Amino acid sequence: MVFCTMCGQELKADEVHICANNSGSATKRGGSSLGKDISALASQIDKNLVLELLKNPLVGLRLDPVKDIKYGIIGLAASIIGFIIWAVLISHKIGNIVNGLFGGFSMLMGESSLGSQLIGKLILIGILSIISLMVSVWGIGNWRGNRKINWAEIITRIGSMQLSFGAGFLITGILGLFSLYLSFLAIAIVAFTNLIITVLGGNELYEVEKDHRFLFITLLTSTYLILFYILFRIFN
Numbered sequence: 001m002v003f004c005t006m007c008g009q010e011l012k013a014d015e016v017h018i019c020a021n022n023s024g025s026a027t028k029r030g031g032s033s034l035g036k037d038i039s040a041l042a043s044q045i046d047k048n049l050v051l052e053l054l055k056n057p058l059v060g061l062r063l064d065p066v067k068d069i070k071y072g073i074i075g076l077a078a079s080i081i082g083f084i085i086w087a088v089l090i091s092h093k094i095g096n097i098v099n100g101l102f103g104g105f106s107m108l109m110g111e112s113s114l115g116s117q118l119i120g121k122l123i124l125i126g127i128l129s130i131i132s133l134m135v136s137v138w139g140i141g142n143w144r145g146n147r148k149i150n151w152a153e154i155i156t157r158i159g160s161m162q163l164s165f166g167a168g169f170l171i172t173g174i175l176g177l178f179s180l181y182l183s184f185l186a187i188a189i190v191a192f193t194n195l196i197i198t199v200l201g202g203n204e205l206y207e208v209e210k211d212h213r214f215l216f217i218t219l220l221t222s223t224y225l226i227l228f229y230i231l232f233r234i235f236n
Contacts, residue, residue: 060160072159078166145206
């Protein structure tokens with residue numbers, strides 16, 4: 001009889017032996033490798049640049065789309081996640097208000113279902129808004145601007161500008177825990193500021209001439225609003 005030197009199980013000639021100890025080691029090695037990959041990815045992020053983007057979104061306009069596209073992806077993700085957090089927190093706050101007003105009757109009114117529907121709609125608004133904004137900048141910019149820009153550059157430069165507003169959405173969500181009205185006021189300020197800064201960034205990125213800036217801003221803003229409305233009607 002022959003036994004495995006790793007786990008002690010008997011080895012049979014007509015069976016393939018899978019060693020439990022080796023599997024455990026492989027799992028540990030896999031986990032260790034994953035941890036190293038995450039650490040390596042984190043080490044590639046310039047924390048000073050992230051802080052600069054948080055303080056001044058227009059810093060994103062000077063990023064290199066070849067090596068800095070990760071900041072654009074981070075910015076877009078932060079914007080969406082920040083808005084989702086705001087949506088969840090504000091829906092929870094509204095649910096508490098409804099429950100406080102109607103007490104036990106809130107369950108009969110479907111307060112829980114109402115909260116879930118509200119969260120879903122708000123998240124949909126956030127996702128469709130950022131998609132509409134990016135597509136509008138790319139479309140109008142390549143049409144009316146003096147430069148032709150690919151998606152990599154749009155994601156890198158316009159996307160990285162969204163990082164600051166992701167933080168803004170998060171703060172508005174926290175404000176919502178204390179004041180519903182203050183949170184809605186703050187989200188309106190953040191959203192409009194985001195639109196203004198993005199339009200200004202697109203204007204600079206596409207090197208729009210002074211005589212054409214009014215038309216560019218009007219077309220970009222209108223396209224964003226119309227596209228958002230169409231997408232919301234389709235997916236809502």
